[in-house]
Amino acid sequence: xxxxxxxxxxxxxxxxxxxxxxxxxxxxxxxxxxxxxxxxxxxxxxxxxxxxxxxxxxxxxxxxxxxxxxxxxxxxxxxxxxxxxxxxxxxxxxxxxxxxxxxxxxxxxxx
Amino acid sequence: xxxxxxxxxxxxxxxxxxxxxxxxxxxxxxxxxxxxxxxxxxxxxxxxxxxxxxxxxxxxxxxxxxxxxxxxxxxxxxxxxxxxxxxxxxxxxxxxxxxxxxxxxxxxxxx
Numbered sequence: 001x002x003x004x005x006x007x008x009x010x011x012x013x014x015x016x017x018x019x020x021x022x023x024x025x026x027x028x029x030x031x032x033x034x035x036x037x038x039x040x041x042x043x044x045x046x047x048x049x050x051x052x053x054x055x056x057x058x059x060x061x062x063x064x065x066x067x068x069x070x071x072x073x074x075x076x077x078x079x080x081x082x083x084x085x086x087x088x089x090x091x092x093x094x095x096x097x098x099x100x101x102x103x104x105x106x107x108x109x110x111x
Numbered sequence: 112x113x114x115x116x117x118x119x120x121x122x123x124x125x126x127x128x129x130x131x132x133x134x135x136x137x138x139x140x141x142x143x144x145x146x147x148x149x150x151x152x153x154x155x156x157x158x159x160x161x162x163x164x165x166x167x168x169x170x171x172x173x174x175x176x177x178x179x180x181x182x183x184x185x186x187x188x189x190x191x192x193x194x195x196x197x198x199x200x201x202x203x204x205x206x207x208x209x210x211x212x213x214x215x216x217x218x219x220x221x222x
Contacts (some may be wrong), residue, residue, distance in 0.1 A: 035210075042213070048207065048208035056208060056209045077150070098160060100210065101157055104154045
């Protein structure tokens with residue numbers, strides 16, 4: 001079974017721009033969660049989607065948004081990028097259980 | 112407030128030198144405690160889920176245990192390939208994908 005895939009793997013953007021990251025969950029998994037990982041803050045929960053609906057949201061500004069499609073694929077968008085948004089963005093999927101399986105991440109660098 | 116604290120931050124071992132990593136947690140309504148392994152530049156790899164105090168799980172040289180306040184990841188006779196960052200996370204409350212992570216323990220095993 002293929003794992004969680006994320007595209008692109010690396011991205012360089014300029015302050016003020018916006019970015020969209022994509023995540024394809026493990027086949028059959030309907031829940032997708034997004035996390036931000038930085039050296040200072042560690043792994044922090046952004047939001048979770050299930051059946052195209054946002055079910056939970058972390059403490060991030062409204063510039064961070066997401067959506068999920070009918071095939072469970074998910075995208076997250078960050079508008080008006082700031083230097084502090086540089087991070088590894090991780091996507092995780094799960095089925096009906098509690099275990100989450102992570103993708104390789106997208107490394108975003110904001111200059 | 113739900114919180115996870117891991118210690119030590121870094122650990123250096125000689126090959127074959129057994130040790131333990133600690134994860135202390137404060138959470139209301141623990142639904143599960145998770146251990147992940149993360150290699151540099153990669154997404155976290157799922158290792159174990161523990162649900163209740165007294166539970167233990169093993170995988171090769173790793174053994175995870177859980178009490179009401181903390182979890183331990185015991186590493187027996189480690190090898191250089193066990194070098195990685197080990198992350199502990201908790202899931203609290205009702206059906207949610209939100210995981211609260213500790214800062215991780217970076218393990219280096221020297222041959």
